[in-house]
Amino acid sequence: MPSYSPYDWNESIQQRNEYIEDRLKEGSPVVATTYAGGLLILTLRQTQRKVYEIYDRLMMSAVGNHSDVEQVRMAAIDAAHAEGFSRSPDDVTVTRLVSFRISPAIKKIYSDPFAQPVVYRGIFAELGKTPEKDALVTLSYDGEFSNNVGSAVIAGSAYAEDRMREHLTSLTADGLPALDAAVAASIYAWGVGKKHIETADRADADDAEQGEGEADIKAFIADHLKAGWFVEAGVLERNVNRESRFRLLNETELGGSLAAYTA
Amino acid sequence: MSTLFNVESTGRFTDLLSREFGSAATSGPGQPMPRAAGVPDIDTHSTTVIAVKYKDGVINVADRRATAGYTVMYDQAEKVLPLDDHTLISISGSFAKSVEVVRYLRHTFKYFERSQLQPMSLDGKLMELQRVIANNMPAALQGIGAFIPVLSTFDTEGNTGRIYFYDAMGGQFETAEYGAAGSGSGPIRGAFEYILRTKGPFREMDRTTALKETLTLLEIAADLDTATGGASKHLPAAKYITAAGIHDFTDDEIRAGLGR
Numbered sequence: 001m002p003s004y005s006p007y008d009w010n011e012s013i014q015q016r017n018e019y020i021e022d023r024l025k026e027g028s029p030v031v032a033t034t035y036a037g038g039l040l041i042l043t044l045r046q047t048q049r050k051v052y053e054i055y056d057r058l059m060m061s062a063v064g065n066h067s068d069v070e071q072v073r074m075a076a077i078d079a080a081h082a083e084g085f086s087r088s089p090d091d092v093t094v095t096r097l098v099s100f101r102i103s104p105a106i107k108k109i110y111s112d113p114f115a116q117p118v119v120y121r122g123i124f125a126e127l128g129k130t131p132e133k134d135a136l137v138t139l140s141y142d143g144e145f146s147n148n149v150g151s152a153v154i155a156g157s158a159y160a161e162d163r164m165r166e167h168l169t170s171l172t173a174d175g176l177p178a179l180d181a182a183v184a185a186s187i188y189a190w191g192v193g194k195k196h197i198e199t200a201d202r203a204d205a206d207d208a209e210q211g212e213g214e215a216d217i218k219a220f221i222a223d224h225l226k227a228g229w230f231v232e233a234g235v236l237e238r239n240v241n242r243e244s245r246f247r248l249l250n251e252t253e254l255g256g257s258l259a260a261y262t263a
Numbered sequence: 264m265s266t267l268f269n270v271e272s273t274g275r276f277t278d279l280l281s282r283e284f285g286s287a288a289t290s291g292p293g294q295p296m297p298r299a300a301g302v303p304d305i306d307t308h309s310t311t312v313i314a315v316k317y318k319d320g321v322i323n324v325a326d327r328r329a330t331a332g333y334t335v336m337y338d339q340a341e342k343v344l345p346l347d348d349h350t351l352i353s354i355s356g357s358f359a360k361s362v363e364v365v366r367y368l369r370h371t372f373k374y375f376e377r378s379q380l381q382p383m384s385l386d387g388k389l390m391e392l393q394r395v396i397a398n399n400m401p402a403a404l405q406g407i408g409a410f411i412p413v414l415s416t417f418d419t420e421g422n423t424g425r426i427y428f429y430d431a432m433g434g435q436f437e438t439a440e441y442g443a444a445g446s447g448s449g450p451i452r453g454a455f456e457y458i459l460r461t462k463g464p465f466r467e468m469d470r471t472t473a474l475k476e477t478l479t480l481l482e483i484a485a486d487l488d489t490a491t492g493g494a495s496k497h498l499p500a501a502k503y504i505t506a507a508g509i510h511d512f513t514d515d516e517i518r519a520g521l522g523r
Binding site: 049052053054055056074077078081082084085086241242243244 | 272276279280282283284345347348366367370373374377378380508509510
């Protein structure tokens with residue numbers, strides 16, 4: 001019988017990391033940020049929906065294999081509704097959901113060398129009663145998660161995420177932005193991230209910050225919009241009388257921010 | 264993929280509950296209860312709730328009294344409850360059961376919409392409510408937990424308000440003008456017909472007029488039925504649904520409707 005050594009274990013973890021990272025790279029980045037009236041998650045997409053309502057004050061978006069994203073989404077919806085019904089909607093929090101339900105499940109699959117790992121990297125956003133209580137948690141295919149304050153991003157590479165974060169932070173530095181400003185900053189940050197990923201595939205990408213000029217990014221985003229990509233943005237609104245706090249922004253609401261790219 | 268994740272999703276909330284808690288722990292529309300000695304057969308006396316159409320949608324009003332036998336338990340009960348952005352349920356009968364059913368239905372509708380990425384159809388929602396009432400029949404027959412709601416909704420496809428009322432077995436009836444439930448609804452039924460014949464259909468009235476008529480009917484019910492509270496101490500609950508969603512009448516509008 002063949003033996004399974006620590007070396008094999010290490011090897012298999014590395015192989016699955018490579019496999020997953022390679023597939024995540026293609027994903028369209030996602031930006032989540034707090035704005036004056038609530039929380040925003042924004043991305044650009046082609047065919048599949050990407051921003052989802054999970055529960056009364058929870059939403060999620062992700063990059064990855066679509067059926068894996070679906071599984072995580074369903075597991076989150078199930079856990080949230082079972083808890084919210086049997087106890088109270090107030091007991092459904094992103095911390096409990098990710099730390100004690102979703103992350104352990106993902107980790108277990110990831111650690112099993114004979115199971116197919118999930119190709120998934122996602123953001124969960126929870127609307128607090130006040131902006132300071134908003135919670136943004138990013139979760140990865142190995143079960144690792146991290147808490148973010150104010151904004152969070154996911155993309156196909158750690159470097160692209162860093163660049164996006166830097167741009168987003170500087171664009172929203174003057175306190176809580178209005179929805180329009182948050183949308184505009186998020187679209188721009190998306191462009192920064194996506195461009196880095198596409199550039200990184202080319203041989204001439206030695207200088208990583210090259211091509212990060214404002215004109216380059218804007219042209220890059222405009223090209224994608226022309227090629228049939230469109231903006232999908234979901235919000236959780238803090239002060240509404242509706243039963244649902246979640247909704248997708250419509251074309252009119254996005255129009256102002258998109259006008260800069262369609263001229 | 265591991266079985267840690269549920270592979271397929273029906274969007275059926277009862278499936279989730281039995282998976283998570285086992286079937287015995289589900290909300291139990293349908294759990295037979297032990298018969299308690301001395302409890303009357305079916306005791307639905309507790310309220311008056313009224314729904315009428317008006318020209319832009321549906322109005323719901325309800326008194327605020329909750330009773331147990333001859334005792335007034337509470338005089339600020341909220342019996343007009345939103346199920347989703349265009350649906351109100353007005354509850355009569357067992358308060359505990361009604362509130363549980365409302366919680367159940369709200370989760371059922373939202374669970375379907377969030378998991379299936381499309382809202383549950385109006386017929387689907389109506390079927391869920393009928394099933395809950397029908398499943399409650401064994402308990403109701405044993406004298407505990409009978410409840411009869413009136414459901415109002417704005418049908419966004421047909422662009423019109425709709426009102427449904429029910430019997431204890433879950434039988435559903437759609438009404439063209441008005442629906443009412445609770446112990447005070449019987450005594451005022453003739454008054455609805457009188458208004459229809461002398462003042463014209465509710466569905467052609469404006470909001471203010473329709474509110475005034477329904478609050479008057481509610482006050483008559485409070486006069487004729489001990490289990491229905493009057494408006495002297497606490498204002499009745501009053502909401503309306505339009506294409507834009509559910510709205511509360513302001514206290515001033517309700518006072519004006521009561522002629523104060």
